[in-house]
Amino acid sequence: MDKIVNREALVGELNKKFGDCAEIFEDNTNQSIKVKPEKIVEVMQEIRENPDYDFKVLMNLSSVDYPENFTVVYHLNSLTYYHKLTVKVELDKAKPQVPSITSLWIAANVQEREVYDLMGIEFTGHPNLKRILLSDDFDGHPLRKDFKN
Amino acid sequence: MLKTQELTLNMGPQHPSTHGVFRCVLKLEGEYIRECVNHTGYLHRGLEKLAEARTYSQFIPYNGRLDYVSGMLNELSYVQTVEKLMGITEEIPERAQYLRIILGELQRLASHAIYVGTFALDMAGFTPFMYAFRDRDRMLDLIEAASGQRLMPNYMRIGGVAADLDEEWFKELEILMNDMPACIDEYDGILTGNEIMRARTIGVAPVSAEMALSYGFTGPNLRASGFDYDLRRDEPYGIYDRFKFDVPVRKDGDTYDRYCIRVAEMRESVKIIKQAMKDIPEGPIMAKVPKVIKPPVGEAFHRIENSKGHLGFHIVSDGSTKPYRTRIYSPCFVNLGFLPTTAKGLHLMDLVVALASIDIVLGEVDR
Amino acid sequence: MEIFNTIANGLRDWLMGSLGFSATATEIITTAVWTLVAILFVMINLIILVWMERKLAAYFQLRRGPNRLGPAGFLQFPVDIVKVLGKEDIIPANADRFIFKIASTCAFITSLTAFAVIPFSEGVALLQNLNIGIFYFIAVGSTATLSLLMGGWSSNNKYSLLGGMRTVAQMISYEIPMVFSLLGVVMIAGSLNLTDIVNAQKNTWFVIPQLIAFIVFFIAATAELNRGPFDLAEGEQELVAGYMTEYSGIRWAIYMIAEYGNLVASSAIISIMFLGGWNAPFGLTFIPPFLWLMLKIYLVIFVFMWIRWTLPRIRIDHLMHFGWKFLIPVSLANILVTGIGVYVYRMITL
Numbered sequence: 001m002d003k004i005v006n007r008e009a010l011v012g013e014l015n016k017k018f019g020d021c022a023e024i025f026e027d028n029t030n031q032s033i034k035v036k037p038e039k040i041v042e043v044m045q046e047i048r049e050n051p052d053y054d055f056k057v058l059m060n061l062s063s064v065d066y067p068e069n070f071t072v073v074y075h076l077n078s079l080t081y082y083h084k085l086t087v088k089v090e091l092d093k094a095k096p097q098v099p100s101i102t103s104l105w106i107a108a109n110v111q112e113r114e115v116y117d118l119m120g121i122e123f124t125g126h127p128n129l130k131r132i133l134l135s136d137d138f139d140g141h142p143l144r145k146d147f148k149n
Numbered sequence: 150m151l152k153t154q155e156l157t158l159n160m161g162p163q164h165p166s167t168h169g170v171f172r173c174v175l176k177l178e179g180e181y182i183r184e185c186v187n188h189t190g191y192l193h194r195g196l197e198k199l200a201e202a203r204t205y206s207q208f209i210p211y212n213g214r215l216d217y218v219s220g221m222l223n224e225l226s227y228v229q230t231v232e233k234l235m236g237i238t239e240e241i242p243e244r245a246q247y248l249r250i251i252l253g254e255l256q257r258l259a260s261h262a263i264y265v266g267t268f269a270l271d272m273a274g275f276t277p278f279m280y281a282f283r284d285r286d287r288m289l290d291l292i293e294a295a296s297g298q299r300l301m302p303n304y305m306r307i308g309g310v311a312a313d314l315d316e317e318w319f320k321e322l323e324i325l326m327n328d329m330p331a332c333i334d335e336y337d338g339i340l341t342g343n344e345i346m347r348a349r350t351i352g353v354a355p356v357s358a359e360m361a362l363s364y365g366f367t368g369p370n371l372r373a374s375g376f377d378y379d380l381r382r383d384e385p386y387g388i389y390d391r392f393k394f395d396v397p398v399r400k401d402g403d404t405y406d407r408y409c410i411r412v413a414e415m416r417e418s419v420k421i422i423k424q425a426m427k428d429i430p431e432g433p434i435m436a437k438v439p440k441v442i443k444p445p446v447g448e449a450f451h452r453i454e455n456s457k458g459h460l461g462f463h464i465v466s467d468g469s470t471k472p473y474r475t476r477i478y479s480p481c482f483v484n485l486g487f488l489p490t491t492a493k494g495l496h497l498m499d500l501v502v503a504l505a506s507i508d509i510v511l512g513e514v515d516r
Numbered sequence: 517m518e519i520f521n522t523i524a525n526g527l528r529d530w531l532m533g534s535l536g537f538s539a540t541a542t543e544i545i546t547t548a549v550w551t552l553v554a555i556l557f558v559m560i561n562l563i564i565l566v567w568m569e570r571k572l573a574a575y576f577q578l579r580r581g582p583n584r585l586g587p588a589g590f591l592q593f594p595v596d597i598v599k600v601l602g603k604e605d606i607i608p609a610n611a612d613r614f615i616f617k618i619a620s621t622c623a624f625i626t627s628l629t630a631f632a633v634i635p636f637s638e639g640v641a642l643l644q645n646l647n648i649g650i651f652y653f654i655a656v657g658s659t660a661t662l663s664l665l666m667g668g669w670s671s672n673n674k675y676s677l678l679g680g681m682r683t684v685a686q687m688i689s690y691e692i693p694m695v696f697s698l699l700g701v702v703m704i705a706g707s708l709n710l711t712d713i714v715n716a717q718k719n720t721w722f723v724i725p726q727l728i729a730f731i732v733f734f735i736a737a738t739a740e741l742n743r744g745p746f747d748l749a750e751g752e753q754e755l756v757a758g759y760m761t762e763y764s765g766i767r768w769a770i771y772m773i774a775e776y777g778n779l780v781a782s783s784a785i786i787s788i789m790f791l792g793g794w795n796a797p798f799g800l801t802f803i804p805p806f807l808w809l810m811l812k813i814y815l816v817i818f819v820f821m822w823i824r825w826t827l828p829r830i831r832i833d834h835l836m837h838f839g840w841k842f843l844i845p846v847s848l849a850n851i852l853v854t855g856i857g858v859y860v861y862r863m864i865t866l
Contacts, residue, residue: 086450133190339826345745
């Protein structure tokens, strides 16, 4: 099974450093934390650079359309400790917006574009936020649950 | 004075060496690239959306359509994610685990054979291409004998595998595995040592270790840049921790290194298959899973060392028979992101080789 | 080859004597007949060559190659030609129509004219005993560049244009070492006349004293012929088909025919200049000289094909580097050494 990072210590440290921005998110995986959207870049940079956590690898950037909100899910991995962390950002249904982390990982560039394309979540500060899989004149975002063909 | 003009060249979606329907728009100065813009999506079939309308078992065959040269491994990644979600990872029978490893590694060999072949073909080496396809054909014959299909095997099942394999099949496999080292030596003979090939690949499109992480490189591409990181060894899934094999690593991360990694990995895969063949126990091939698969509410993210990189699935379950959300992390899609930056200043002929060296399959890029 | 001369003289006598043509008319008619024979020769060779190339490539690559039509698939190419003749003649909308149409024909004509000076046996050539034979061959051969550029430019396609540009760059660079390497042979033989050059090789083939020139010429000829590993003008993997991208049907086929015509002509020149022409080795004179020459030509062609189906394509800057910085100095040095050698030899013998 996956190794899990000590979430309590991590959340405490993050909250101390950036104000009230992170909390433990309880789900079946036991490796998730929830971060406020506006703090995501700072938090990501911190856990990436901090040698105690060293989350150098962005394993996955995903998004889920829950009935109550949009959730952007970042799966992180560390190459020194091989422990995992899932960072979740919950976004408003009406105007889903989250800062882009392209400045930290180039890999996020295409994945954020894909999430924008299929789920309609806007990544502010993204250098080239255009549709990537669908054609430019496509109407709607197919992975949303209310999408009608 | 002569006036010089920038030439905009549209490469693809129909082009001999974009490995499918990838398209990039190049701005050329002479034949040197000043700017490169990727355009993907010509093969987009909406697999993530399709998954939401299929039951968990019904989605297994679709995985063959992802990266259509390593179907077995895609299925392995998917079924292991669902097993993780259901919490039955430990209940998979021994024999099924071994069969998964054997067929998965066989598929990796086939996929790397395609890589070696097309890499040579993109430098107009037609003969190595046929050498690689000769061997790949024998692997596909075995995969066909096991599953009934050459490219889209639909062999893995949630909780085990679809069919048991008999003595005859293993005999054939043994013959192939005994032949393989000599076949790989042949690739080395015709391609690796070739002066023209080395001149065209060494130092072309290098990616440093730091950049490789930032680009999101995984698998062989990451190891070519100097990261000694292989999921099979460092975070073993299935029963990989029982096998002895080396993880080839190179330093420079140029196209030549990325090629050498694949050839070295083929030798390691042969080793793994040989060990698995020796140890495989008798027994059942399916765990006791319910007929209707209803994972508990929750989510799971799992990835395996696919032939192109880490293929991951993020599945969210709402407790019903169909997944609430399936996200496919595609290594090819992310690896391709390195092209616009790296292509700058390359010669047109190098671009083709650089593109071939990261091993993209458009079925997986576009999903 | 007495028989060819007998036929030609018989034809001449028949035209002048029985039919009463004037001397000029007779000359024109005999030349026309010779030209037809040359075209026929190219065509027959072409059928054999295409079959040979496909079969050899197949065997190099562990395949079988064409095997359905005729014995061992021999009739595949003639049937393909018939198929190609039946295809629609597509000219791109914005192409330069006139140049686009004549470009492939030009390529064919240049490859055909090269055959005018090639002696297939003592005194058997279209332009008999032309005393600047090898010079003529090089001059005509270099115009082949033009037809490829015409095709590349007139197609109004960027891939074609890049292919055409590559052709020019490559051919001009490789013409120089090619000519320089031939100079050594000419210096030893003391003549530009191809028949004289062959006769000078009665005892020793020039491949032995001029081994370096032979290798340089062989490499340069591969580049001139646009064959692998120097097939940059076509460059399938990056330029789709280079200057031929927009060509289809019979115009494309003519380009292919011209290419194989050039292959035969170049191999013939290599055989004549370096491999003793129609001189029989080891005293095996029971095989007629004409057949000896054909055997040598086909041996050279086999090596060309062998190389093509083994090596990957070279990059264009390496190609230029190799041409200008390696082949040209080597061929120049070869001239120097040959000159000294010839001078010393004359000092001793005279």
